[in-house]
Structure formats: structure tokens, C-alpha cells
Amino acid sequence: MGSIGHVTPQAMHFAQPLALRSGARLSEYTLAYETYGTLNAERSNAVLVCHALNASHHVAGTYAGQARSEGWWDNLIGPGKSLDTDRFFVIGVNNLGSCFGSTGPMHTNPATGRAWGADFPVVTVEDWVDTQARLMDALGIARLAAVIGGSLGGMQALDWALRYPERLRCCIAVATAPNLSAQNIAFNEVARRAIVTDPDFHGGHFYEHGTLPRRGLRVARMIGHITYLSDDAMEEKFGRELKGDAIGYSTQEIEFQIEAYLRHQGDKFSEYFDANTYLLITRVLDYFDPAREHGGDLTRAFAGAKCKFQLVSFTTDWRFSPARSREIVKALLDNRLDVSYAEIEAPHGHDAFLLDDARYHAVLRACFDNVAADSRDAGRAEPRAAPKPARLSSGDRPTYPSGEGQS
Helix, strand or coil: CCCCCECCCEEEEECCCEECCCCCEECCEEEEEEEECCCCCCCCCEEEEECCCCCCCCCCCECCCCCCCCCCCCCCEECCCCEECCCCEEEEECCCCCCCCCCCCCCECCCCCCECHHHCCCCCHHHHHHHHHHHHHHCCCCCECEEEEECHHHHHHHHHHHHCHHHECEEEEECCCCCCCHHHHHHHHHHHHHHHCCCCCHHHCHHHHCCCCHHHHHHHHHHHHHHHCCHHHHHHHCCCCECCCCCCCCCCCCCEHHHHHHHHHHHHHHHHCCHHHHHHHHHHHHHCCHHHHHCCCHHHHCCCCCCEEEEEEECCCCCCCHHHHHHHHHHHHHCCCCEEEEEECCCCHHHHHHCCCHHHHHHHHHHHHHHHHHHHHHHHHCCCCCCCCCCCEECCCCCCCCCCCCC
């Protein structure tokens, strides 16, 4: 298995206004994205990768001149890997509201000439999927071989199957759920309160004050990171190991290794992630609930889906537990849809979808073998989609974090 090597971010500007689910409207916007592999002549081998909370379009490869710049799913995507770029044309997109290149709170509001800040409109999974579909149009891709994502990315993959059923052959949803539990919404709310009560937040317009709400972001990240790990993983990695040689009997200093780890994660996160983006994206998680428009009936929500499905969950993932994936599986089976489900015994908790696990990667490899076979058949049966004009531009090469700990 090889590496993709160095990659270059791209950006596409959309001048067509976008009506958002909230009722707000964006007059224009830009999406950052990357591609890997080669689009075949039939345009039948494209796979869209949807990212989770703190990730970006940089899903594989590295950036020239930047150490430790591997894409957040580099262990899964590349030549000879489970998602094989010798067979597939892979697209990673950064979503609206993010802080990694696509239009978001840090960018200029054309109506005011100032940074959007807290005035950036609330977005949803549905809005993201609509913009992704527009990008596929611009790239001349009428139908995707597959859409894959983990966690919040899995929600986007599910929404593709619901709202664009004719435009994908396979939906691959990993470590995800049909909606957030009350407990999950509660964790998100505590994290948001940590940010908005930081004195440096300034109502979301901290850019104008030359400050950053680092204290709030640190706490938000620490809260989130606890939910990404299983109790067993934390016990094995840290246990009750002390930071020093002996207990110092302090209520404020670091005493245990787990405290040091969480503070390190919080410090690192506060240096690269935008506070307004964190508020927006945790709300995206909260709002996703496709059954809501069908009286809470998930089976009815999936009645219009047509693609094949692969779902994967992990036994120790208590934030997006296997029971939540099984809810989706039942709804798909109720609709007599083609679905495969793998429940992987793994000790890592929610973060397992980002890590190396031979059984997990074997499941996805087998799935993509089937997707490749379906794509070959489709390429012979379907006429080539005519590409639409696209304005492509290479972007800058900002530093992106690793994918560790993504909700």
C-alpha cells in the first residue's frame, strides 16, 4: 500500500445564491476541496468523503514542506488501501461554516465588509449536502459511486441517500446515528456555554477585538474529547498514573496523567480551531433528524432511498452506540433496501473510526470491491455525463490538524 504523496487544496466559488434551511440566504460562497486519483472516462468512479466536526477537506496525502500534515483518513485512502485511489476518484470537501478554507465566520460578510463572526447563518447537514451536490455538478459528476463519512460525516452520507437518491450507488455510514440523543445534545451545550461565557468571546465578534476565546475552546475540546474515548481506552492509556512522583495535594495543578492529556488536547485545539465554527457545527449535529419530518418514523424517512448501504459501528462507542446504527439498519430493512452491517469489537470508543483496525478496514475494502464492480457495470450501461464548466483555483496550503478526536 502506498501514499498519495503531496496534494494541493483547491477552491471553487459559487456566485449562485444558496437558500438555507433556516430561512437565511448566502449570496455567494466558496468551497475548499481536494481530489485524489483519476476520474474515469465514464465518470462512474467518484467517491465523496464527508468530514466530521473538526476535520476538513484534507482527507489523504501530505502538503509539501509541512511536517505531520497527513490527511485525517490517510490510513484508509490511497493506492492499494481500502478506498483505493488506483480505482476511485476521491473528493474531500470542507463544509460551509468551517475554518479551513470554505466560507465561514472568519470570512468577510459582503453586506457589511466585516467578518461574519456570530452573524454567519446557521447551517444544517441538508445545507451541506446541497452545496456538495452543487460541487459535483460543477465537476461534471452526475452520480457518485459512493458517499462515505464517519460520525457527523456519516449523517451527511445518510442525507445524500435521502435527498439525492438517484445520485449515489452506495452510502457508507460509519459510527453515526439517525439523530443525537439528549445526552449528546447536553454535552454539546456544555461545550458551547464554555465558549460563549469566555470573556474574550465578545458575543462572537472577537476578531474585531483582537482576542481569541481560548479558555472556552480548551474546555469545549476537553469535554468533547472525553466523549470520543471509551472508559477502557482511557484506563489502559492513563489509569490513575500521576503526573509527578507523588500527589501534590493541589486543587488547581495537574496531578494525574489524564489531566495533562486533556489539557494538552485543549491547548492544541484552541490554537487552530475557530470558536464560532465550533458553535455552528455542534448545532449541525443537534439539528440532524431526518425522521422528524415523518412523525418520528425513521422507516418512512428512508422510504425514498434507492442505493446500497454499508453501516459500521464499534462496540465501545458510547457516543454513537451500535444500537443507534441498528436503528438505521432496521429502517432500511423495513424498506427492503440492500444493507450490510458490521459491528466491530474495538476498545477505542468513538475514535475507532479514525484508527487502524484490520477487521474494520477489511469490511470497507470488501465494500469498495463491490462498489468498484457496480461502477464498472454502471460505466458500461450509463452514458457519460457531460461536464459543466468549472472555475478551479489552487488555494493556499494552510496547516491542518490531525483527525484525532472528531465528533
